[in-house]
Amino acid sequence: MSLLIRNADVITLADPTSSAPEHLDLRIADGVITDLGPGLVPRDDDEIIDGRDRLVTPGFVNAHTHSWEAPFKGRYDNMPLELWMLYSYPLLGSAPCSPDFIRARSQLFALESLKSGVTTVVDDVLETPTQDLEQLAAVLDAYDRIGIRANVSGHVINLPFVDTIPYVADRIPGEVTDQIRATALVTAEEYLDYSRQALNLVQGFGQDRLRYMLAPSAPQRCSADLLAGATEMAVRHDLECHIHLLETKTQLVTGTEFYGTSLPRYLRDIGALSPHTTFAHGIWVDDDDLEIMADHGVSVSHNPLSNLKLGSGVLPWRRYREAGVNLGLGTDGWSSSDTPRLLEVIKAASLLHKVADPDPAAWPTVTETLRAGTVGGAASARLADRIGTIEVGKRADVLMWDLTTLNFTPRQRLDHQLVYSENGSSLERVIVDGVVVVEQGRLLTMDEQQIVEEFNAYLPEIHAWQDRTDRLNQVFHPAFAASYETCSHTPSPINRRIGDGSHHAPLHAGHR
Template sequence: MALVIRDADVITMDDHTGVTPVRRTIRIEGAVVDLVAADPADVPIAQGDTVVGGRDRLVCPGFVNAHTHSWEYLAKGRYDNLPLELWMLYAYPILGARPLPPDLVRLRSALFAVESLKSGTTTLVDDVLETPGQDLRQLDAVFDAYDEVGVRANISGHIINRPFVDTLPYVADWLPADVVAQVRAVPVPTTEDYLAFSTEAFARYAGRGDGRLRYMVAPSGPQRCTDDLLAAATELAVRHGAECHVHVLETKTQAVTGREFYGTTLVEHMRRIGALSPNTTLAHGVWTTDDDIAALAEAGTCVSHNPVSNLKLGSGIAPWRRYHDAGVPIGLGSDGCSSSDTPRLHDVIKAAALLHKVTDADHESWPTVAEVLGAATRGGARTAQLHHDVGTIEAGKQADLLVYDLTTLAFAPRNRAELQLVYSENGGSLRQVVVAGQVVVDEGRVTTVDEDSLLAELRERLPGVQAEQDRVEARNAVFHETFDRMHRTTAAEDVGVHRWSGTPAAR
């Protein structure tokens, strides 16, 4: 039995019609788009097929969240006015965190997937980090939750294999010696440990969710991982046709880190050790130089742009136009629910369309709606190594799509639907979400799990979760003054790249 969406306005994002809505009828057979036709008469209807009228409906590819952290979901709305390195003290605690039980990981992941689907994200690139470390039972819980909810995802084993005080400039010299010794005494995985874990994960999750769910490697960043691990993880990703997801040059501090640690930029360091590849995606890429961008383009390396998170953490503004002009593939990400406080990609899409209009006086260089929607769909699919499967609506691709109601206020008056999708719509007009041919959201309700039961369980467990967060934050406050000093020092340094205006006042 097939699902047919008849005579809808469709943004295919393919090479022929792109972002311009066209009247099309879509036939979905199983998990795959079987046919996209201009004339409904060209679409066969068999007995038992479900036919949905497309009048007053806008259909587009499901959004790809090209960089997010579901594990931050329990810290949503907890922090404000903290730059990345200070925020990480509390959201990614250095000391004292206890392993999260798998049943809580599963609850957290299910809620994150539900909220993502209900706002139009059908694919997640989920960089999952557990503190103090990740095991396969925790990773199983993420895969299990996503399998049940019905989202598509790349799910990582995030890895840091250097003591955290040795991943930042200056702090190891400024902190009390006993605190530094305490951090360095915390065991870190070896390269062999991570490769063995990842090799097992690739085998363990192969074909999971009928191919919707895939494992990816995620070395946290070139300053947080040893060179041998970063190079080996890149090679492993290429061998498995998977994504290698790495945080690079999110903040000015990281630009200073490259200079202090390697005498060059972090991108150039990655190039030298063989850690740039077509399978590599850099999360953020805010403080890149022109030479960095050229190196990324030559290697076929992608960038996930996360404007909302970069704004909230004061990290800076990524060089959108220079990436596009160089041919670097770009996706859009929400980042985590503690750094942007929502997984909604509609917010990110609008921010990306607006933010870069103030970075260049030449209005002809401003982001176009076609570029922004392209980044949210086929660009994100490219960063995730899923561009052969999703990102466009065309025959042979996976049937991941969104159906919007064009009779809502967001589309009134109905002028250019593609512009209104970017600038006017916030997800409130979304009526159906389809992943792999299955309607997983229908009229605002997820069809696969009981959302109310999930929320009830969260409310029951939240006091214990928050008490643990309070305890860990209090223990890690010992680093705050030194990390604040480090942030202010690096913010005042000249790295030859300008991605923000203003410098934090000295104390």
């Protein structure tokens, strides 16, 4: 049994210089794109899909997200990262989530992702205090049954959180810091042991759609032996190693305060960089950092919506491109951008950098941002040989868009309209690994209503828990706010924040 899509406008994204559609037929068999070309001759076992008035594109790859923030979607606003984390990643009062709740949470996240055209999620899952295999299995089970492709971590923090941000610990009452520091943290060996077991566990799920991912949270949040060990393991098993880096000005100051150097240089020096490394964010980088990242083949997930919402800054898009660093696009967590819909991120990336640089020649093209949202993310996820473009031999992760909607009326450049005019409502079919998982906007693999009801049953409990942790963690608020204030005013040669006139000149330093 094979699928034959006939007479469609296809944006293959195979050519780095063009996202213009071609009029093509497409055959999918055993999960693979087997034929692509004009006028394919139908075979007896082909199920034919009429592609007239339809646009076919690769599925989107969300290169950085955290499904586990589901309970916090839409809860907070107007807080910088360090303060927002106090409440979304509470230090006090959190308890391990049950596998049943984790399954409900993951299903809901995958449902909204799939229905918006995200066929692959790089899901940096964190559980508190640490993740166990049963919790990881609940995520994998949900993704297996719903039919999404995913890299799932394994997120680990193994330093006391109050010691990971400069100017914080001294400002918190001693008994509270003692309590935080007394919490047992995993050693590098324990995390690598867990990861070896996770590698075995993942074999039982998802017909190779699902992979385990190593995810040391950030250089300042993990010990050097853990960062280096995770990198080495990722290289040995061809896995992604996912690390948060230089998301905020505070983290820029962290590098000099804690290590006397930039965080990328520190990671290089301890042996924690490789082509398997993906940095989430990478906003506050200088030219030396970019050179180090390019030399080591590191990828970066750019998360413009999250960066805007948390006021983190603006990634230097054109300098990354010129340095030759691979860029993917991510929504970041379900609370820091409040959406898993990658098309919105592709649009934000296409727009944001136009106000960050006065030179129109430096602005992102739609071809660049569409490729970052597909093949760029696939490369950062170590999946570039399997997905990200529409080419013969690739796994069939494919979207079909209805071109008769108002969003595509009047028809012009379809790639431009997909990014700037489309809001997701024209998405008609979503195919993952050759299986149609969404048709006419409805999920086929599971009962949508049941997924929503299963999660909502937890809501009263969630709200009560959050009200309690919000209150408990206010004890840290003044110290974290003061640290943010101090770091914001620390002089720096790098500035990525739009509209800050006093730093306007350095924003363009080194460009062209």
